[in-house]
Structures are given as C-alpha cells and as structure tokens.
Amino acid sequence: MSSSRFDVIVLGAGMVGASSAAQLSLRGARVALVDRRDPGEETSFGNSGFIDAAAFMPHVMPRDLKTLFARARGKTPHVHLHVAMLPYLLGWLSRYWRESTPERVVAAAERLSPLAAHSVTEHRALAKEGGALDLIRDTGVLRGYRRRATFEEGAADRDLLRRHGIEIRELDGAQLAELEPCLSPVMERALWHPKACFSVNPGALTKSHAGLVTRGGGAFIRGDAATLTRGADGWKVDTAQGPVSAPQVVVALGPWAKELLARFGVRVPIAIKRGYHMHFSLQGNATLSRPISESETGYVLSPMAMGVRLTTGAEFADRDAPPTPVQLEACEPVARRLAPLDKRLQPQPWLGARPCSPDSSPIIDAMPGNPGMWFAGGHGHWGFGLGAVTGRLVAELVGGATPCVDPKPLGLARFG
Ligand SMILES: Cc1cc2nc3c(=O)[nH]c(=O)nc-3n(C[C@H](O)[C@H](O)[C@H](O)COP(=O)(O)OP(=O)(O)OC[C@H]3O[C@@H](n4cnc5c(N)ncnc54)[C@H](O)[C@@H]3O)c2cc1C
CATH class of the missing domain: 3.50.50.60 (FAD/NAD(P)-binding domain)
Structure with missing residues (x-):
C-alpha cells in the first residue's frame, strides 16, 4: 500500500x-x-x-406552554434563543417539539x-x-434539586432510567453532604448515578x-x-x-x-445548541469530587484538571455568531450559592456547539x-x-x- x-x-x-x-x-x-x-x-x-x-x-422541550415560553424568553438560564435564528430553526424545532412527548x-x-x-x-x-x-x-455524577416539587416532576424519568438498568440513588440533603461536604446545604434532594464516570x-x-x-x-x-x-x-x-x-x-x-x-x-x-464554560478555583481547601448539575437552572459544575468547570445549557444561535454568554452570567451567582467558587481562571468564556438531531x-x-x-x-x-x-x-x-x-x-x- x-x-x-x-x-x-x-x-x-x-x-x-x-x-x-x-x-x-x-x-x-x-x-x-x-x-x-x-x-x-x-x-x-x-x-x-x-x-x-x-x-x-x-x-x-417543555410541553407545558407556560414553561416553554418562559424558557424561550430567557426567564430561566436553561435556554438562550437568538430570535433572528427562529425562521431557520422552525422546521427542526417543530420536529423537536413532536419528539418531546x-x-x-x-x-x-x-x-x-x-x-x-x-x-x-x-x-x-x-x-x-x-x-x-x-x-x-469512577465517582458517579449528581443531579441536584433545590425544590422538592422539581424532584417529584422527574419521577417518570427515574422509572424509565431504572427500567433500562440504570442504578440511581435518591439522596436527601444530609446524604448529599456526606458525598460532597463542601457544598452549601441548598439542595432539598439529589440523584446520584454511582456507576457513571x-x-x-x-x-x-x-x-x-x-x-x-x-x-x-x-x-x-x-x-x-x-x-x-x-x-x-x-x-x-x-x-x-x-x-x-x-x-x-x-x-x-x-x-x-x-x-x-x-x-x-x-x-x-442537525441544529446547533451552543454552550459555554468557565473554570473557577475553589476557596481555601474546599473540594468537589464529582460533577453536579442543577435542575432548576440547567448548569453543571465539573471538577476538572484545570479547575471547576461551570458549563451552561442550550443556546440556539448561528454556530459562528459572536459569543453572547448571558447564561453563564446568570448561572454563576446561582452556582456560587451552591459551591465555594473563588476566582475565574480564564479571561473569556469558552464557546462550543453541540450538533443536535431533533x-x-x-x-x-x-x-x-x-x-x-x-x-x-x-x-x-x-x-x-x-x-x-x-x-x-x-x-x-x-x-x-x-x-x-x-x-x-x-x-x-x-x-x-
Ligand atoms: C457546554 C457543553 C457541555 C457538554 N457536556 C457533555 C457531557 O458532559 N457529556 C457528553 O457526553 N457530551 C457533552 N457535550 C456534548 C459533546 O461535547 C458533543 O456531543 C461532542 O463533543 C461532539 O463530538 P464530535 O466529535 O461530534 O464533534 P467535535 O468535537 O466538534 O469534533 C469535530 C471536529 O471536526 C473538525 N473539523 C471541522 N471542520 C473541519 C474541516 N473543514 N476540516 C477538518 N476538520 C474539521 C474540528 O476541528 C473538530 O475537531 C457537551 C457539549 C457542550 C457544548
């Protein structure tokens, strides 16, 4: 050859x-x-x-219209929509809507x-x-819930995960504190996937x-x-x-x-859902051993080699449009109330593009x-x-x- x-x-x-x-x-x-x-x-x-x-x-996509419009209008940081993209996204979004039942x-x-x-x-x-x-x-990954009501809404998803053989443990605030002692006690409930890495x-x-x-x-x-x-x-x-x-x-x-x-x-x-990240140091000798996401805001904190990485939810935007890290700005203060984040470790947020099928x-x-x-x-x-x-x-x-x-x-x- x-x-x-x-x-x-x-x-x-x-x-x-x-x-x-x-x-x-x-x-x-x-x-x-x-x-x-x-x-x-x-x-x-x-x-x-x-x-x-x-x-x-x-x-x-949320199927109840109140939540859907709240997210579309940026009332929670889960989603940020560049409105100018809507005409290009309508076909994909309507299929996404149908796939969300x-x-x-x-x-x-x-x-x-x-x-x-x-x-x-x-x-x-x-x-x-x-x-x-x-x-x-091999620490597993966590999902935190500030409100019991949000946790209850996820019951059907938990059943589905278990039916497909996923081990999940339901934790209360005290059990979460045993796993992650440096987090503030703001989560009512958490889910732990112990077999994930x-x-x-x-x-x-x-x-x-x-x-x-x-x-x-x-x-x-x-x-x-x-x-x-x-x-x-x-x-x-x-x-x-x-x-x-x-x-x-x-x-x-x-x-x-x-x-x-x-x-x-x-x-x-395929449509693009953009996402951002920023690395942070932790205060003093604080530690975070495994990633934790927060259901009510849609961000994730992951302990990386280069610092604790805060990542954001979905931004519907042109792949190559200039960065608009509004979700990062909205999530950072919320994440600071959960974890003892100290300094930002990079001058600008990182921006990436998730390639998504509907x-x-x-x-x-x-x-x-x-x-x-x-x-x-x-x-x-x-x-x-x-x-x-x-x-x-x-x-x-x-x-x-x-x-x-x-x-x-x-x-x-x-x-x-
Ligand atoms: C904020 C955020 C958090 C995420 N968290 C998770 C997570 O925790 N777990 C998870 O499973 N997924 C996660 N994802 C999704 C995951 O990162 C992506 O689905 C995955 O990285 C896509 O991989 P890929 O190889 O398809 O694309 P890419 O990693 O983008 O690779 C595509 C490659 O193509 C190359 N390329 C492009 N154009 C050309 C060209 N013309 N010639 C030559 N090369 C070219 C690029 O340089 C690039 O290296 C996250 C995504 C984001 C944005």
Missing part, C-alpha cells in the same frame, strides 16, 4: 472521529484521521465530561439505551489502551483515543475536509502531507458535518448515494460519553463485522 493510500479516512478528530479511528485501528485498519486542528480541540474539549450509560435520556421519550430510550449501555466500558477500554485511565474518575480532561482523553490511530499503521494528519472528492479509486482529501485516499470515508465533523454532507446531496437534520439520538449510518461514505454525528448533549461506543459501532459497520447493537434505529431513514 502506498503511503498515501489508507483503508479508511476519518474526517474530524473530536471524540466521535478520534474514537472511530481508534476502534478501526485496533481492529487492524490503516486509518488517516484528518482534522484542521489537533484532536479534541473543539466541542469535545469543552464539555462537562459525563460518561454515563443513562445518556439515552433526551433533553426535551412522554411517549417519544420512551421511544428515544429504546432507540439509544442499547448503545449507551456500552459507553463506560468502551471509554475505559480505549483509555486503558492509551494509558489514560487516570483521566477517568466523568473525565477530568475531556480534550486530553480525546487526544489519547486519537493517538491509537497508529496501532493499525495509520496516522493523524492535518487537512481540510472541505477538499473531499470521490473518484474512480474511492475518496480523496488534501492534507498537509499531500492527497490521501481510501475506499471508505467516515464523516465525523460534529457541528461542521452538515455542510459537507449537503455537498454530496445528503441532508441531515430526536436527541445520533445518526450512525451509510450515506445514501455515496458508496463507502459513513456519517456519525448529531449526538447533541451526549457525544462525549457516547463517543467511544459510537466508534465501535462505526468500526463494526465499516469493517462488515456483526455490530454490537442493531444500527437500524440510529439510521438516517428514521427522519423520512
């Missing part, structure tokens, strides 16, 4: 592409993993780090839970191969998975996915090392995939009309945790092996 000829080209080295390249390489394929930046420097860098088998629960939430769990069940084991397996197990913590450095874990591409004789190469073409001998892309080609290509470009696929005549229903499940499929082209994306709020097992499914589909789960429910055809 010539040095520019590979078995598979993987476009995009976020968690989804890096894991796909790793899983293919560990199965013996020679992979060119191509990105215009180093691995794990976009969305997969800045998230909250959750790796949780419960990642099949969709982030739905209790019946469709049950359907979403059935569609995605088989894949999500492997999310922790697949991440751990890749991290072990890469010598990066220290980047994953999280990464203290999501970007570094992505880089570690990407590094496994050399195992099959492949390489990470800088290049621009926009140069992708299809010729008689398969797919070709221009890179810093000249053109590389392969009979198969996996598009894993996260929030940038839609434009490339459109050029090849494939439409994927039914909150990823699309992992061959692309119609484009032999040898595959797409893995649209993971929304859960693409970091689902990345490693997505990579496994991609590797099995591309290599023609028996897949670990039935891929049909995750196919593009479900959108008609």
Whole structure:
C-alpha cells in the first residue's frame, strides 16, 4: 500500500472521529484521521465530561406552554434563543417539539439505551489502551434539586432510567453532604448515578483515543475536509502531507458535518445548541469530587484538571455568531450559592456547539448515494460519553463485522 493510500479516512478528530479511528485501528485498519486542528480541540474539549450509560435520556422541550415560553424568553438560564435564528430553526424545532412527548421519550430510550449501555466500558477500554485511565474518575455524577416539587416532576424519568438498568440513588440533603461536604446545604434532594464516570480532561482523553490511530499503521494528519472528492479509486482529501485516499470515508465533523454532507446531496437534520464554560478555583481547601448539575437552572459544575468547570445549557444561535454568554452570567451567582467558587481562571468564556438531531439520538449510518461514505454525528448533549461506543459501532459497520447493537434505529431513514 502506498503511503498515501489508507483503508479508511476519518474526517474530524473530536471524540466521535478520534474514537472511530481508534476502534478501526485496533481492529487492524490503516486509518488517516484528518482534522484542521489537533484532536479534541473543539466541542469535545469543552464539555462537562459525563460518561454515563443513562445518556439515552433526551433533553426535551417543555410541553407545558407556560414553561416553554418562559424558557424561550430567557426567564430561566436553561435556554438562550437568538430570535433572528427562529425562521431557520422552525422546521427542526417543530420536529423537536413532536419528539418531546412522554411517549417519544420512551421511544428515544429504546432507540439509544442499547448503545449507551456500552459507553463506560468502551471509554475505559480505549483509555486503558492509551494509558489514560487516570483521566477517568469512577465517582458517579449528581443531579441536584433545590425544590422538592422539581424532584417529584422527574419521577417518570427515574422509572424509565431504572427500567433500562440504570442504578440511581435518591439522596436527601444530609446524604448529599456526606458525598460532597463542601457544598452549601441548598439542595432539598439529589440523584446520584454511582456507576457513571466523568473525565477530568475531556480534550486530553480525546487526544489519547486519537493517538491509537497508529496501532493499525495509520496516522493523524492535518487537512481540510472541505477538499473531499470521490473518484474512480474511492475518496480523496488534501492534507498537509499531500492527497490521501481510501475506499471508505467516515464523516465525523460534529457541528461542521452538515455542510459537507449537503455537498454530496445528503441532508441531515442537525441544529446547533451552543454552550459555554468557565473554570473557577475553589476557596481555601474546599473540594468537589464529582460533577453536579442543577435542575432548576440547567448548569453543571465539573471538577476538572484545570479547575471547576461551570458549563451552561442550550443556546440556539448561528454556530459562528459572536459569543453572547448571558447564561453563564446568570448561572454563576446561582452556582456560587451552591459551591465555594473563588476566582475565574480564564479571561473569556469558552464557546462550543453541540450538533443536535431533533430526536436527541445520533445518526450512525451509510450515506445514501455515496458508496463507502459513513456519517456519525448529531449526538447533541451526549457525544462525549457516547463517543467511544459510537466508534465501535462505526468500526463494526465499516469493517462488515456483526455490530454490537442493531444500527437500524440510529439510521438516517428514521427522519423520512
Ligand atoms: C457546554 C457543553 C457541555 C457538554 N457536556 C457533555 C457531557 O458532559 N457529556 C457528553 O457526553 N457530551 C457533552 N457535550 C456534548 C459533546 O461535547 C458533543 O456531543 C461532542 O463533543 C461532539 O463530538 P464530535 O466529535 O461530534 O464533534 P467535535 O468535537 O466538534 O469534533 C469535530 C471536529 O471536526 C473538525 N473539523 C471541522 N471542520 C473541519 C474541516 N473543514 N476540516 C477538518 N476538520 C474539521 C474540528 O476541528 C473538530 O475537531 C457537551 C457539549 C457542550 C457544548
């Protein structure tokens, strides 16, 4: 095989592409993993780090109109809407609305839970191969509720999680204080997923998975996915090392995939929910051992290697519009009443873009009309945790092996 000829080209080295390249390489394929930046420097860098088998629960639109309009008008920091985007989002939002009924939430769990069940084991397996197990913590993750009423509203979700085998423990304020003694006693109730884990450095874990591409004789190469073409001998892309080609290509470009696929005549229903983060030091000797989200405001605090990371909910905006971190500003004082946050540790908030399908499940499929082209994306709020097992499914589909789960429910055809 010539040095520019590979078995598979993987476009995009976020968690989804890096894991796909790793899983293919560990199965013996020679992979060119191509990105215009180093691995794990976009969305997969800045998230909250959750790796949780419960990642099949969709982030739905509120179905009661009062809450919906309150969120749309920015009355709570869960959502921030750039109103100018509404005309572009209407089709996607109406599908999202239809996918937010209790019946469709049950359907979403059935569609995605088989894949999500492997999310922790697949991440751990890749991290072990890469010598990066220290980047994953087995502490579980927490969800806090300031008001008992909000906790009660989540009863159906808890039943659904348990029906799909997720261990959850319901904590009162005192039990939460035993787990996290430095938090203020503002939470009436909390949920603990003890079997979940999280990464203290999501970007570094992505880089570690990407590094496994050399195992099959492949390489990470800088290049621009926009140069992708299809010729008689398969797919070709221009890179810093000249053109590389392969009979198969996996598009894993996260929030940038839609434009490339459109050029090849494939439409994927993906919208962007932007999110922000800021790192903080903790006061004195205070500690936080595991991530905690707050239901009433929608932010997360995750203890990362670089400080405690506060991440925000969904911002419906053009992917490339200038930052408008109003949710971060609104959440910071609320988070300070929960945790002993001290100084901001970076000059500007980080901004990233979640690539979201309207039914909150990823699309992992061959692309119609484009032999040898595959797409893995649209993971929304859960693409970091689902990345490693997505990579496994991609590797099995591309290599023609028996897949670990039935891929049909995750196919593009479900959108008609
Ligand atoms: C605030 C926030 C918190 C989150 N928290 C969690 C969480 O706790 N757990 C969880 O599971 N998920 C979480 N997510 C979601 C998760 O981060 C994403 O779903 C996931 O990172 C998407 O990965 P990806 O590989 O598809 O995309 P990306 O990580 O964005 O990777 C896409 C890659 O494509 C490359 N690229 C783009 N264009 C080109 C081009 N023309 N040529 C070459 N390369 C190109 C980019 O450089 C990038 O490396 C969160 C997201 C946000 C924003």
